[in-house]
Amino acid sequence: MFKESLGKVTQRENLSDAEVVEFIEDMRDGVISETQIAGFLVALLAKGPSADEVAAIVRAMRANCVLIDPQVDGKLTDMCGTGGGLRTFNVSSANAILAAAAGVPVAKHGSRSISASSGSADALEALGINVELTPEQGEKLIEGIGISFLYAPNFHPLMLKVYFPELALGIKTIFFTLIGPLINPAGAPHHVMGVYQPQMVDLVADAVAQLEMKHVIVAHGVDGLDEISILGPTQVAEVKDGRIEKYEIAPEDFGFERASFKDVQGGDPAFNAAAIIDVFEGRDQGPRRDFLVLNNGFALYVGGVASSPEEGMKLAQETLDSGRAAEKLTEFAAASHRISPVD
Structure with a gap:
């Protein structure tokens, strides 16, 4: 066959x-x-791949992974990019912590770097977080402090079957770019997902509409970012209960000035961790903060603590200014080690 x-x-x-x-x-x-x-x-x-094929692969992969079911008050949310775009300072990792600080329960699913110099696991580890928790520990951490990092290799043994052929080929296939972000082992039905190619917006949105996901933002920065862009326009497909709405946004729509790529460019894990801490602790009030607030506004909207992205951005700024983001980072780092290796 x-x-x-x-x-x-x-x-x-x-x-x-x-x-x-x-x-x-x-x-x-x-x-x-x-x-x-x-x-x-x-x-x-x-x-x-067609949208039907992507949805079918996602369902089949989820049927063969280690699943968890954290019990939370609120809308369990994930945020990530597909990789492959311009390399920023791991804004999705900062976004996850800021969202948790603002009251959104977060199941941040990811792995180590494939396309970038620093993937989400690399950046979070540099921030002092234990990223290689067991599924049981990840579930308990979400229930206890409202956030955990779910390290993909601990949940998806089948990905190893794809990893080595892909490594030998020297190319990226859809499993680590498109499929990986859609197979959150906690089944987070709320998601902000960045894609690095414009044609992926419709493809992913059409696939998501077939899956058991409630509210998803699929975004592509036309400058090449797999995030909501602070550099220029962003194409968005918003999927809510199977219905798709498409629109385009720009930083100035929300009162932000456009930045240049060098303003938000990333580096190695230590560089990115330092950049995130500078924003969380208020030392960086420039484009990196704007970039994070822009993305977090949509995360808080999807996560149900804001009625609109604009309201979400206001809450994001308040959360940063109050110090709650820095406090959540400290709590996350401490709890991730306290619960390890056995709880």
Whole structure:
């Protein structure tokens, strides 16, 4: 059956849900080799996945991962980028901590760097956070302090089946760019997701509309950012209860001046951690803070503590100015080590 599915993809035909499930299960069970997996990944990338295929892969991957079910008051939320865009100072990691400080329960799902010099796990680790918690510890941390980092390799053993063929190919396929951000093991139904290519906005939004997700912002900064951009316009698809609304925004719509890339450019994990701390502790009142507040406004809107992105941005500024973001970072770091290695 694998050969038939590979043949279909090679001929630029879309796979059925059953064919997608069979591929994932064959990969899980070792029925197909790394060479065959690599061939499938390249063929799917060359064809371009359909929204139906993305949704089917997400469902199949979630059926084969370690799931958790944190009990929270509020709307469990994740925020991340696909990677592959311009490299900023890990604004999504700062966004997660700021959102938790403002009252949104956060299940921040991610891994170490693939495309950037510093991925979310790298930045959070440099901030003093233990990122390699067990699933049980991650669940308890969300319930206890309102945030945890869910380190993808501890939840998704199947991703290793994709990782080595992808590494050998030397290219990025959809599993780490599109699929990874959509398979949050806590099932966070609220999400702000940045994508690095404009065509991904519609693709991801159409896939999300088929999944059990309640309120999702899919954003692409037209300058190449996989975030809501402080540099220029951002294409947005807002998915709410299966309905999709598309629009374009710009920093000046919310009272911010456009920045240059060098103003928000990232570096290694230590550099990015220092940049985040400077914003949290009030020393940096410039474009990095604006960039974070802009993104956090949408996170607080999706997370249900603000009725609009504008209201969310106001709350984000208040949370920073009050010192609650810095306090949440300190609490997060301490609790992540206190709960380890066994609780």
